[in-house]
Amino acid sequence: MNRRDFLKRVAGASAIAVGACGLGLALHDHSPPPPVPEQKALAGLGDFSIKDIAAGKPRMAVVRGSDRAAMFEQGVNALGGLGAFIAKGDKVLLKVNAAFASPAALGATTSPELVAAVAGACFKAGAARVSVTDNPINNPESCFEITGITGAARSAGAQIIIPRAGLFSPATLPNGKLIKDWPVLAGAFTGITKVIALSPVKDHARAGASMLLKNMYGLLGGRRNVFHQDINGIISELSLLVRPTLSVLDGTVSMMTNGPTGGSLSDLKATGTLIVSTDPVAADALGVELLGRTLDDVPYISMAQALGAGTIDYKTLNPVYLSAGA
Amino acid sequence: MARAKIRATTGEKRAGYGVLAVLAAVAVWLFLSQAQFNPAVIVAMNHPKGAGRLLTGQQAGASSQTASYLADLQGYSALSGVESYTPETLSDKIDGKAELYLASGFQEMSCRSFSSGDSSQARVETFLYAMESPKDAFAVFSGQRRQGALPLALSPNAYATENAVFLTSGRFYIELVADKATPEIGPALEALAQSLLSVLPRDDSQPADADLFPATGLRKDSLRLAVTDALGMEGLENVYTAEYSLPGGEAAAFLAVRATAEEAAAQAKAYTAFLAANGFKQVKAPAGLAGVTVMALDNLAQVVMSRGRILAGVHDAASAEAALELAALLTKFLEGKQP
Numbered sequence: 142m143n144r145r146d147f148l149k150r151v152a153g154a155s156a157i158a159v160g161a162c163g164l165g166l167a168l169h170d171h172s173p174p175p176p177v178p179e180q181k182a183l184a185g186l187g188d189f190s191i192k193d194i195a196a197g198k199p200r201m202a203v204v205r206g207s208d209r210a211a212m213f214e215q216g217v218n219a220l221g222g223l224g225a226f227i228a229k230g231d232k233v234l235l236k237v238n239a240a241f242a243s244p245a246a247l248g249a250t251t252s253p254e255l256v257a258a259v260a261g262a263c264f265k266a267g268a269a270r271v272s273v274t275d276n277p278i279n280n281p282e283s284c285f286e287i288t289g290i291t292g293a294a295r296s297a298g299a300q301i302i303i304p305r306a307g308l309f310s311p312a313t314l315p316n317g318k319l320i321k322d323w324p325v326l327a328g329a330f331t332g333i334t335k336v337i338a339l340s341p342v343k344d345h346a347r348a349g350a351s352m353l354l355k356n357m358y359g360l361l362g363g364r365r366n367v368f369h370q371d372i373n374g375i376i377s378e379l380s381l382l383v384r385p386t387l388s389v390l391d392g393t394v395s396m397m398t399n400g401p402t403g404g405s406l407s408d409l410k411a412t413g414t415l416i417v418s419t420d421p422v423a424a425d426a427l428g429v430e431l432l433g434r435t436l437d438d439v440p441y442i443s444m445a446q447a448l449g450a451g452t453i454d455y456k457t458l459n460p461v462y463l464s465a466g467a
Numbered sequence: 468m469a470r471a472k473i474r475a476t477t478g479e480k481r482a483g484y485g486v487l488a489v490l491a492a493v494a495v496w497l498f499l500s501q502a503q504f505n506p507a508v509i510v511a512m513n514h515p516k517g518a519g520r521l522l523t524g525q526q527a528g529a530s531s532q533t534a535s536y537l538a539d540l541q542g543y544s545a546l547s548g549v550e551s552y553t554p555e556t557l558s559d560k561i562d563g564k565a566e567l568y569l570a571s572g573f574q575e576m577s578c579r580s581f582s583s584g585d586s587s588q589a590r591v592e593t594f595l596y597a598m599e600s601p602k603d604a605f606a607v608f609s610g611q612r613r614q615g616a617l618p619l620a621l622s623p624n625a626y627a628t629e630n631a632v633f634l635t636s637g638r639f640y641i642e643l644v645a646d647k648a649t650p651e652i653g654p655a656l657e658a659l660a661q662s663l664l665s666v667l668p669r670d671d672s673q674p675a676d677a678d679l680f681p682a683t684g685l686r687k688d689s690l691r692l693a694v695t696d697a698l699g700m701e702g703l704e705n706v707y708t709a710e711y712s713l714p715g716g717e718a719a720a721f722l723a724v725r726a727t728a729e730e731a732a733a734q735a736k737a738y739t740a741f742l743a744a745n746g747f748k749q750v751k752a753p754a755g756l757a758g759v760t761v762m763a764l765d766n767l768a769q770v771v772m773s774r775g776r777i778l779a780g781v782h783d784a785a786s787a788e789a790a791l792e793l794a795a796l797l798t799k800f801l802e803g804k805q806p
Contacts, residue, residue: 241560241562242592243592243644244590244646244647246630246646246647247630247646278559279550279560280550283547287590311507318504319506321505321506321507322505322507323506323507345563346567347563347564347566348563363507366558366559366565367506368506369558369565372563398613399564399611400564401561401562401563401564402561402562402564404631404633404642404644405616405628405629405630405631405633405644406628406629406630406631406648407613407615407616408613
């Protein structure tokens with residue numbers, strides 16, 4: 142190769158290189174999409190419990206009867222009235238069990254009668270807003286509608302929060318073994334100042350019983366059936382995810398067999414008991430008795446106590462026993 | 468000329484050991500981090516598609532066999548679309564009860580609401596579960612059996628409660644659940660069940676093992692099949708149980724057919740050991756009961772035996788007398804019976 146050919150080839154190669162660079166520059170996008178902000182995992186959904194209850198005052202009421210509204214009213218009055226828990230301007234969230242598109246008569250979900258009674262009482266106590274939520278995973282609108290919860294909420298002036306993707310945020314429970322980076326229904330808690338849990342008493346094929354603590358399963362998003370492998374572990378951790386202001390366990394009618402879905406009226410039994418409590422662990426500890434079971438049959442209740450979520454010794458809550466008539 | 472061996476200096480050795488220590492620490496940290504179970508990661512890597520999708524009639528036929536049977540039930544107005552579920556998504560619909568089905572050869576399920584078609588205009592949620600075999604369908608049917616329900620002639624396994632009908636047809640398990648109990652709802656649900664049965668492949672084969680229970684004193688609606696962890700013993704599979712009402716009192720028998728006589732004998736021995744581990748002690752069997760093991764704890768008595776390929780016994784009784792009476796009945800009935 143002589144000097145002339147060398148210079149020609151260098152000039153050609155340089156032209157190709159400059160052209161390629163020019164084309165690259167022309168196609169270069171100077172405004173890339175903004176980076177996705179990293180979402181910091183929540184440590185929980187909040188502690189809404191009342192701390193300054195005077196020692197010796199009852200923190201649990203056990204009311205016998207069949208009229209849920211009357212039973213709730215009597216029970217909460219025995220604890221000092223709803224005004225002791227709900228202040229003027231409070232924004233209240235009712236965590237119900239709306240897991241199935243099943244009519245209220247089948248007892249698989251929170252009674253609409255109870256939802257209406259509690260929501261109405263909250264407004265009466267001065268609540269500025271009452272919301273009702275759960276994450277049934279499958280067809281939430283149908284679940285809320287068919288259970289009668291939508292109608293009950295609407296009649297009392299409460300709003301239903303239907304779970305949608307944007308309402309879920311990851312949570313990592315401090316020292317939790319299972320709740321790590323897991324989507325939870327955090328959006329429903331935005332601006333909320335008080336939480337009331339409302340759950341039916343049911344048999345549960347996997348967990349032994351489904352009551353207040355198991356009801357918090359409905360705050361999980363994602364493919365949560367993975368937790369069925371350690372059902373007691375996940376329910377006990379859920380007892381720390383959120384601490385309700387008040388818990389209402391509805392054993393007016395209990396699902397004794399074939400839970401959690403039931404399906405037949407013959408699965409139900411009139412157990413005529415409604416428990417209003419500041420401690421969901423204590424309420425569940427009493428609730429298992431309605432199912433004719435012991436704490437050994439439902440390990441997650443004692444596990445929740447061990448984690449510090451409450452006490453299984455419900456007698457320490459100075460329970461008041463009342464009757465709201467037949 | 469031999470090259471002089473290069474020796475590392477003390478400083479170099481220390482630096483080398485330092486690097487190795489750092490690498491070892493990184494390896495340990497990685498191992499510990501990876502060993503920590505994080506459900507979120509597990510699920511993110513195995514995300515099933517299409518949970519509980521609402522399907523149109525055409526889609527239903529294409530995507531799921533059970534959905535196609537519910538796509539158009541002649542004479543009944545649908546109140547919802549067809550929803551279909553797989554083993555990965557079943558718990559989205561029925562939560563913890565899914566475990567019962569998943570342990571019993573569940574393949575798929577479709578459900579849809581229909582109007583009952585009678586004057587009560589009840590909403591009837593119709594569930595159609597496809598299981599692997601008629602035996603699996605019977606397992607989920609019997610595992611949820613409501614005592615004292617009204618038997619129906621719809622199929623060999625069918626009964627009604629105040630607001631629902633439950634039945635099997637071959638490998639299918641069916642639930643028809645109405646949202647109210649009215650005088651008219653029973654016949655209306657039976658008619659709806661007949662309509663569904665007419666489009667399902669006909670198969671009334673019954674698990675033959677259940678015929679090995681003696682009929683005297685048997686409560687027919689108590690027959691159950693436990694596919695896994697039967698009688699509370701982990702690993703004990705496919706065991707039938709049945710309750711009896713006898714002159715000596717209430718008692719319950721169990722029975723299972725195994726592949727070989729050796730397997731049946733080994734499982735009888737294992738179940739006896741399981742009882743012993745739970746506080747039962749072997750006691751002398753009465754003279755008339757040869758070749759059985761009687762285990763007692765306080766006033767509880769259990770009887771275990773194997774007869775050829777059959778593992779059998781009494782697992783629950785109101786008294787020792789009732790247990791031995793049922794054991795004698797079972798022993799006599801199984802004489803010469805080999806499936």
